[in-house]
Amino acid sequence: MTIENVLLVSAVLFAIGAYGVVSRSSLITVIMSLELMFNGVVIAAVAFSRFTPSAALLSGDPLTGEAIRSALTGHAFAIFIISVAAGEAALAFALVFAMYRAGESIEITDASQMKN
Amino acid sequence: MTAQDFWVISPQIAMALLALVVVSVDLVTRSMAKVSAVALTGLAAPLVLTLNLWYGWFGDPATGPALFGTVEADRFSLFFNFLLITVTAGTVLASTKYIASDRMKDYGGEFVALVLFSVTGMMLLVSATELITIYVALELTALPVVALAAIHRTRQAVEAGTKFFVLSAISSAILLYGFAYIYGYTGSTNLDVILERLAVLPTQAGVPFGSYAVLLAVIMIVAGFGFKMAVVPFQMWVPDVYQGAPTPVAAFLSVASKSAAFAVIMRIMYSAFGEPGLMQDWSGLFAILAAVSMTVGNMLALSQSNIKRLLGYSTIAQAGYVLVGVASVPANQIGATFAGAGAQGVLYYLAGYAFTNLAVFFAVIAITSRTGDDSIAGLNGLIKRSPLLASLLVFGLLSLLGMPPTVGFMAKVVVFGSALNANLAWLAVIGVVNTVIAAYYYLRVIRAIVFEDPVDTSPIKSDVPVLVATGVAAVGAGVLGIAPFLLLEFARSALSILPDL
Numbered sequence: 001m002t003i004e005n006v007l008l009v010s011a012v013l014f015a016i017g018a019y020g021v022v023s024r025s026s027l028i029t030v031i032m033s034l035e036l037m038f039n040g041v042v043i044a045a046v047a048f049s050r051f052t053p054s055a056a057l058l059s060g061d062p063l064t065g066e067a068i069r070s071a072l073t074g075h076a077f078a079i080f081i082i083s084v085a086a087g088e089a090a091l092a093f094a095l096v097f098a099m100y101r102a103g104e105s106i107e108i109t110d111a112s113q114m115k116n
Numbered sequence: 117m118t119a120q121d122f123w124v125i126s127p128q129i130a131m132a133l134l135a136l137v138v139v140s141v142d143l144v145t146r147s148m149a150k151v152s153a154v155a156l157t158g159l160a161a162p163l164v165l166t167l168n169l170w171y172g173w174f175g176d177p178a179t180g181p182a183l184f185g186t187v188e189a190d191r192f193s194l195f196f197n198f199l200l201i202t203v204t205a206g207t208v209l210a211s212t213k214y215i216a217s218d219r220m221k222d223y224g225g226e227f228v229a230l231v232l233f234s235v236t237g238m239m240l241l242v243s244a245t246e247l248i249t250i251y252v253a254l255e256l257t258a259l260p261v262v263a264l265a266a267i268h269r270t271r272q273a274v275e276a277g278t279k280f281f282v283l284s285a286i287s288s289a290i291l292l293y294g295f296a297y298i299y300g301y302t303g304s305t306n307l308d309v310i311l312e313r314l315a316v317l318p319t320q321a322g323v324p325f326g327s328y329a330v331l332l333a334v335i336m337i338v339a340g341f342g343f344k345m346a347v348v349p350f351q352m353w354v355p356d357v358y359q360g361a362p363t364p365v366a367a368f369l370s371v372a373s374k375s376a377a378f379a380v381i382m383r384i385m386y387s388a389f390g391e392p393g394l395m396q397d398w399s400g401l402f403a404i405l406a407a408v409s410m411t412v413g414n415m416l417a418l419s420q421s422n423i424k425r426l427l428g429y430s431t432i433a434q435a436g437y438v439l440v441g442v443a444s445v446p447a448n449q450i451g452a453t454f455a456g457a458g459a460q461g462v463l464y465y466l467a468g469y470a471f472t473n474l475a476v477f478f479a480v481i482a483i484t485s486r487t488g489d490d491s492i493a494g495l496n497g498l499i500k501r502s503p504l505l506a507s508l509l510v511f512g513l514l515s516l517l518g519m520p521p522t523v524g525f526m527a528k529v530v531v532f533g534s535a536l537n538a539n540l541a542w543l544a545v546i547g548v549v550n551t552v553i554a555a556y557y558y559l560r561v562i563r564a565i566v567f568e569d570p571v572d573t574s575p576i577k578s579d580v581p582v583l584v585a586t587g588v589a590a591v592g593a594g595v596l597g598i599a600p601f602l603l604l605e606f607a608r609s610a611l612s613i614l615p616d617l
Contacts, residue, residue, distance in 0.1 A: 014293060021286055030282060037289035041296050048300030070303040073248075077299065080248050081292060084255045088285060091259055095266060095278050102271045108282075111275040 006047035014040030027099060027106045031092045038085045042078045049074020124182035124189040127162040127169070127197050128239045134158040135232035142225020148216035152581075155208045155228045159201055162239075166197045185306050186246040195463060195610035196242040196379045203372045203470055204235045210478045210585040211364040214485065223267055230267075231368060234260040238376035245387065247295045247305040250380060251288070254344070257376060258284045261369060265361035276360025283343060283353045291340025297333040298388070307387035315391055324397045325389070337384065338401060344377035347409040347439060351432045355420075358428035363484060366424060367477035370431045371470045378438055378466055382459060385442070386613045395445040402443035403543050409436030410550040417557045423480055423492050426557060430516060431473065433554060438465050440547055441531040444538035456611045457534035463607035465531050468515075468523035468596050475589035476512035479505050482578040482586060492561055497570030505578055506565050508590045515593050517558040518551050523597035530604070 013036055020033025049071060100106050122129065134155065141154045169177050169189045179189040208228060215224030237256030244250045262284065266277025299305050302313040319326030325334055342350035358366040385398055413433030420426040444458030482505055483498065484490045499506040515522035528551065535544040596603050 014289070017289070018286070021282070027278065034282070034285045034289065037286070038292070041289060041292040044293065044296040045299065048296060073299060073303075073305050074296075077248055077296070077305065080252060084252060087259065088255070091262055092281060092285075095262070095274065095281055098266055098269050098274045099278060102269060102274045108278065111271075111278055 003047055003051035006051075007044060010040045010043040010047065012040075013037075013043065025107050025109045027092075027096050027108050030108065031089065031096075034092075035085060035089065038081055042081050045074045045077040045081070047074075049077075120178045121182040123169070123177050124179060125187055125240070125243065126165040127201075128236055128243070130162040130165050131201075131232060131236040131239060134161065135229045135236065138229045138232060139225060142229070148221055148224040149212070151225050151228055152208060152212040152215065155232065156205060159205050159208070162197070163201050166194055166201065170194045170198075181245065181308075185308075186249040187240070187243045188245045189243060190612040191610040192379070192383065192613045193239075193243040195607065196375060197239050199375055199467055199470060200235055200238050200242070200372055203368070203375070203474065204231065206474050206478070206585050206589055207231060207364055207368045207372075210367070210474075210481055210582045212581040213579040214362065214364055214481070217485075219268065227264065227267060230260040230264050234258075234264070234368075235372065238372055241376050242379040242383075244380070245307050245383070247299065247307075250384075251292060251295065254291070254380075255288065257373065258288070258344075261365070261373065264365045264368075265357055267362065267365075272360045273362075276357045279353050280357045280361075283350075287340045287343035287350065290336050294333040294336030294340060297329050297336070301327070301329045301333070307384060310388040311390055314389070314394070325394055334389065334398060334401070338381070338398075338405070341377050341381045342405065345374055345381065345435050345439075346432050347405050347435045348412040348432060349408070351409070351413070354432055355416075355425045355428035358431075359422060359424045359490075363424065363477065363481045363490075366427075367474060367481070370427070370477065371473050374431065374435060375466045375470060378442070378462060382442060382462065383613050386459070390614075399443050399445045399538070399540075402439050403540055406436050406439035406443055407543060407546045409433065409439060410547060411436075411553075414550050414553045414557075417554070420557070421491055421493070423484075423495065423561070424490050426492065426561070427473075427476065427480070430554070430557075433550065434469055434473070434516070436550070437528060437531060437547060438462055438469070440535050440540075440543055441465055443543065444531075444534040444540060456608070456614045457530070457537055459611050459614060460604065460607050461527070461531040461534045463610060464600070464603055465527040467603055467607070468527040468593065471589050471592040471596060472512050472515040472522070472524055475508060475586055475593055476516065478582055478586040478589060479509035479512060482582045483509075483576060485582075486576045486578065487572075492564055495561065495564050496568035497573070498565040498576075500573065501570055502576040502578060504583070505576065505586070508586050510562050510565060511590055512593065513558045513562055515597065517555055521597050523593045523600070526597050526600045530600075 017033045017036030017040060020036065021030050024030050024033060096106055103110060137158060138151060138155050142151050168174055169179055181188050208231065214220060215227050220227065234257055237253050240253035241250060241257055244253050262277050262281045265280050266274045298310060302310045304310055304313060323331065325331045339350065346354045389398055410433050413429050413436055417426055417429035417433065420429060441458045441462035487494055515524035518524040518528045532544040532547050
């Protein structure tokens with residue numbers, strides 16, 4: 001498995017998410033699609049972490065703190081993205097409830113009160 | 117990690133603690149007057165700590181990279197901290213009566229606390245020198261604003277909140293994708309290290325930014341921040357959110373959130389992509405965005421009938437003018453002009469715009485909170501109903517338009533002048549043409565205020581705090597316009613992000 005394969009998966013996931021966000025009308029599906037976009041990024045971050053710096057690590061040179069930090073940054077990045085996305089999801093569902101209570105609908109096509 | 121590290125983010129810590137104090141005070145007293153008073157006096161703490169880091173009042177503070185190189189309290193971030201704290205003070209002052217109103221008094225404390233949490237995020241954002249920190253600070257900035265926009269929980273407010281949330285999340289995802297590629301290409305998320313690595317990595321001839329990976333990353337980063345800066349083509353949320361959200365929130369968004377986004381994009385571009393060759397590449401990108409943003413923002417503003425929507429489109433055009441300064445990079449300047457003129461112009465423009473736009477928005481708050489009508493026709497004959505508010509509003513609009521001797525005029529002179537020095541004469545011409553187009557809709561509002569006959573002739577009695585806030589913002593805009601050197605010198609010494617000048 002090469003880094004290209006993994007990056008391709010990540011890009012496809014990101015694109016599916018982006019398509020879902022613009023094409024779906026239910027707010028819940030939009031939020032799910034957003035999560036898909038974030039997961040695409042997480043996969044890319046971890047893939048870069050796993051593949052790119054490993055050349056430096058495996059070259060036989062003495063391990064420097066810098067090389068290890070560089071390799072671990074991607075994992076840290078992924079963890080931060082996941083935890084912030086959890087917070088975002090909580091807020092998103094608060095919005096879903098508020099929207100339902102205000103208008104008995106969670107279709108974003110109904111959210112068009114304001115016009116030019 | 118030492119105690120010194122925490123000095124570097126002491127203003128941010130103070131701001132977050134203040135937000136917690138406000139929540140507690142709200143819990144204990146339920147008096148909105150006390151909540152506002154506590155918030156306003158409490159803002160002195162982050163302000164003093166920011167000034168301390170700038171002047172070193174309590175001994176010589178360490179301001180360099182801290183907390184493992186993730187944050188820095190350099191002059192650039194301190195300048196924006198100062199600006200953000202000032203804007204927050206204005207917003208809190210202008211919303212004292214609003215949070216005490218019947219529909220808000222149950223959430224007044226939360227309103228102020230959310231504003232303070234968002235500002236904490238912005239202050240971290242302008243100080244962050246590392247991509248993951250930038251992302252976390254960005255979310256801390258955006259999420260409280262979503263809640264603020266939807267705080268009334270009416271259909272219109274929830275719609276504004278939802279639109280802001282969805283577009284904010286999309287832009288974050290796009291931004292993160294760019295960050296991931298930068299990390300993958302350079303192996304680091306620290307801006308200074310990225311600069312070093314990009315300088316030694318091999319480049320492909322004929323490809324902008326030297327490689328497709330960096331090109332993709334830069335485009336995605338600019339697109340992600342384009343949303344926060346509200347520039348075309350990432351502007352569709354602006355008018356809806358400004359119209360649907362409470363007016364103090366719109367004022368806060370249009371000034372604070374925009375300044376912070378400009379600060380962070382400048383830091384990323386100058387620190388991580390600060391190689392002279394790369395600068396030329398991203399300068400072209402920003403020049404195009406600036407031209408499109410000015411033109412589209414102004415064109416769409418022409419036909420608006422709601423004052424908040426009109427101001428929304430006006431801020432899009434203003435963001436375009438600021439981008440002219442961002443695009444005017446130091447390299448290939450003519451003669452012996454100051455190399456950082458473009459960046460200096462951005463700082464001056466943002467500060468002047470902050471005062472001007474706050475004056476306009478606060479005047480609108482004072483008027484609409486009394487009349488309940490936020491259409492432009494609702495402003496008819498305002499000069500007869502409230503001469504003071506009317507003159508402040510007219511002054512603010514003239515400054516947004518760029519009429520001498522206001523700060524809006526001086527800022528445009530500085531920014532367009534820097535564009536000429538950076539060989540971007542075409543951009544300066546587009547900017548000037550746009551200023552003329554913008555005159556049409558600003559003057560239309562002024563005509564309604566001054567020459568039209570009011571339907572309802574009863575005088576508007578405005579609340580003292582919001583009047584004070586409007587007055588202070590207008591006086592600030594006036595002083596900065598008459599004596600621009602006060603701020604220009606300050607802005608010049610704040611350019612610590614530029615490569616050695």
